[in-house]
Amino acid sequence: MRILITGGAGFIGSNLSEKLLQDKRVTAVRVFDNLATGSVSNLASFKDDPKFEFMEGDIRDYQACLSACDSMDLITHQAALGSVPRSVADPLTSNEVNITGTLNIFTAAKEKKIKRIVYAASSSTYGDHPGLPKIEDQIGNPLSPYAVTKYVNELYARVYASLYGMQFVGLRYFNIFGPRQNPQGPYAAVIPLFAQAIIDNKPPVINGDGSHSRDFTFVENAVQANILALFTDDTAAVNQVYNIACGHQTSLLELFNDLKKEAGSSLEPIHGPERTGDVKHSLADISKAGKLLGYNPLVSVEDGLKKTFRWYREQNLKSVKA
Helix, strand or coil: CEEEEECCCCHHHHHHHHHHHCCCCCCEEEEEECCCCCCHHHHCCCCCCCCEEEEECCCCCHHHHHHHHCCCCEEEECCCCCCHHHHHHCHHHHHHHHHHHHHHHHHHHHHCCCCEEEEEEEHHHHCCCCCCCECCCCCCCCCCHHHHHHHHHHHHHHHHHHHHCCEEEEEEECCEECCCCCCCCCCCCHHHHHHHHHHHCCCCEEECCCCCEECCEEHHHHHHHHHHHHHCCCHHHCCEEEEECCCCCEEHHHHHHHHHHHHCCCCCCEEECCCCCCCCECCECCHHHHHHHCCCCCCCHHHHHHHHHHHHHHHHHHHHHC
């Protein structure tokens, strides 16, 4: 199988690329990325693999999408402009990348007769729905432009499946973390921010009182879900959306304390205002993914945090030596 990975130079995409190159069912991996948030350094460990190809391009460019889809069998669509705060600050660009860009990929896949697309959906789709744990068919009103874009992706997938006979699998990621997640910039996610702050011995800012909770999910679990979705032979498993998480709640304060413990640090955080568009609590019901895809999170939050912190510490040591 020849697989296209959009956003493959990014955090999740590069981890997925590396794993797929090791899969005996895969004969070629093409990464399509404009490097806006991804990096060629994420590809360094496998860029010389004879099965690997990198194509620089933007999903907002339909002709580039057609070229990227040429001769491919399957697509895993990870390219997006992430971050709720970024979408609040710049909703137009979030819309262009996440909706128009995704529609370009879906349409290019249709033209190139690619039958199945696995795409990154988001837990932000649940919006203000109060129920916990989150169940796939119970969503609320979106609380951010980012959440709107990811829900529209699901709607387009549903329509394209119905109209054109294509297969789609949407993976609603819940706060994915792990190696290669960038700690720099104004829209960095909380775990890389905390890890970098502890390494630098600079108190991080926790938005709110720290009681906000998330279903943090190590990146290897997201990679596993993508591979299961790409290769499933179960017709009942396609044209579905799934929660991809651990099914375990961790508050921001608990998270920070776990990282502190791993680092042997006594650092204390600073508390700032709550972020606009954030939900208070998030927890996934992952039983549907388990039943239909065979998904079973292999790495716990605790073990994932240990692996992640070690990776950030190694990266800092490398940069100091350089």
